[in-house]
Amino acid sequence: MAEAETPENGHHIVIVSGPAGSGRSTAIRALEDLGFEAIDNLPLSFLPRLFASPVPRPVVVGIDPRNREFALDRLSCAMSEIEQSVGQAPVLVYLDCDAQTLVQRYSETRRRHPLSPHESPLVGIEREIALLAPLREQADVLIDTRTMTPHELKAELSLQFGDDEARSGLAITLQSFSYKRGLPRGADMVIDVRFLKNPHWMPSLRPLDGRNARVSAFVEADPDYAGFYARLEDLLSFLLPAYRAEGKSYFCVGIGCTGGQHRSVSVVEALAKSLAAKGWQVSIRHRELERTTGDVAPVPGMGVA
Incomplete structure (x- = not known):
C-alpha cells in the first residue's frame, strides 16, 4: 500500500477523547482549522475502514462514550489496526477536567449529561470519568482544560499540531x-x-x-x-x-x-x-x-x- 502523505510535524492521525464538557468539540474544530479532516463520534467498527486506503491529509477523530459501540478494548483494537494499515500509530489526545468544573459547565449550559439523562449531571460525570480513566493513562497528549478558555485550548493545540507558521x-x-x-x-x-x-x-x-x-x-x-x-x-x-x-x-x-x-x-x-x-x-x-x-x-x- 502506498504510504499516505504525512505532515512535517509527523502527526497524521489524531484521536481526541475526554469527558463531555472538557472541550472535545472545541478541540476538533481547532484541529480542523489547522487543516485536519474532522470526524466526530464515528462508530468504532468504521474506524479502521476509514484508513483502509491512503489518506491525503491529516485526520482528527472524536471518540466518546456516547457511541453505542464504545468500549476501551474495542478502541484499542481499532487503533492497532490503524497502525498496521497506515504504518503509523494514531496520536491519542485526552482532554482532562475535574468533576467540579464539569458540573459548573453543565449548570451554565443547562444540558443533560449523556450518561445520566434522568439523573443529575454529577452522576453522569463521575461515571464517565471512571469509564475513561484507563484511556487517560494511555494518552500521548494530556491537556488539562479546567482553567482553559476555548481560545487557550485552540492555542495549545496549535502549538502541538500546527505548522511552523501557526506555532509562531x-x-x-x-x-x-x-x-x-x-x-x-x-x-x-x-x-x-x-x-x-x-x-x-x-x-x-x-x-x-x-x-x-x-x-x-x-x-x-x-x-x-x-x-x-x-x-x-x-x-x-x-x-x-x-x-x-x-x-x-x-x-x-x-x-x-x-x-x-x-x-x-x-x-x-x-x-x-x-x-x-x-x-x-x-x-x-x-x-x-x-x-x-x-x-x-x-x-x-x-x-x-
Missing part, C-alpha cells in the same frame, strides 16, 4: 460584551466604550446591532470616537508585536458597553477589519448577540471564535 503566530480574539453580565472570561485586555453615545436611545436604531451600517455610522459620528479609535489602534500596534515576540500565542481583547449590542459590537467589527488588513490572525465573538440570537456573522476572511 499570535491568534487574536476580539469580543464584545455587556458590563451588566460581567467581564468576559480569559480576556487579556478590557476596553470600556460606554463613554460613546448610545444608539439604544434612538428608537430607529434600538432593534439593530453594531454590525448594521446605520448603527456603526451613529457610533463613529461621536466626536470622541476618532481620537479614541486611533489611540486604540496605536496601542495594539505597539503591544501585539511585543506579545508575539515574547512567545504569546493568543491574545483576547474585550470591548464592553452597557448592553453589548451596539457600541462594543461596532468597535469590535471595525477593529477586526483593521487588524486583519494588517495581516493579523483575528477572530470575533459577540457574546450578548450569541445569547440572544446565536447568530454571529464573521468578518470576511476571518473565523468566529
Whole structure:
C-alpha cells in the first residue's frame, strides 16, 4: 500500500477523547482549522475502514462514550489496526477536567449529561470519568482544560499540531460584551466604550446591532470616537508585536458597553477589519448577540471564535 502523505510535524492521525464538557468539540474544530479532516463520534467498527486506503491529509477523530459501540478494548483494537494499515500509530489526545468544573459547565449550559439523562449531571460525570480513566493513562497528549478558555485550548493545540507558521503566530480574539453580565472570561485586555453615545436611545436604531451600517455610522459620528479609535489602534500596534515576540500565542481583547449590542459590537467589527488588513490572525465573538440570537456573522476572511 502506498504510504499516505504525512505532515512535517509527523502527526497524521489524531484521536481526541475526554469527558463531555472538557472541550472535545472545541478541540476538533481547532484541529480542523489547522487543516485536519474532522470526524466526530464515528462508530468504532468504521474506524479502521476509514484508513483502509491512503489518506491525503491529516485526520482528527472524536471518540466518546456516547457511541453505542464504545468500549476501551474495542478502541484499542481499532487503533492497532490503524497502525498496521497506515504504518503509523494514531496520536491519542485526552482532554482532562475535574468533576467540579464539569458540573459548573453543565449548570451554565443547562444540558443533560449523556450518561445520566434522568439523573443529575454529577452522576453522569463521575461515571464517565471512571469509564475513561484507563484511556487517560494511555494518552500521548494530556491537556488539562479546567482553567482553559476555548481560545487557550485552540492555542495549545496549535502549538502541538500546527505548522511552523501557526506555532509562531499570535491568534487574536476580539469580543464584545455587556458590563451588566460581567467581564468576559480569559480576556487579556478590557476596553470600556460606554463613554460613546448610545444608539439604544434612538428608537430607529434600538432593534439593530453594531454590525448594521446605520448603527456603526451613529457610533463613529461621536466626536470622541476618532481620537479614541486611533489611540486604540496605536496601542495594539505597539503591544501585539511585543506579545508575539515574547512567545504569546493568543491574545483576547474585550470591548464592553452597557448592553453589548451596539457600541462594543461596532468597535469590535471595525477593529477586526483593521487588524486583519494588517495581516493579523483575528477572530470575533459577540457574546450578548450569541445569547440572544446565536447568530454571529464573521468578518470576511476571518473565523468566529
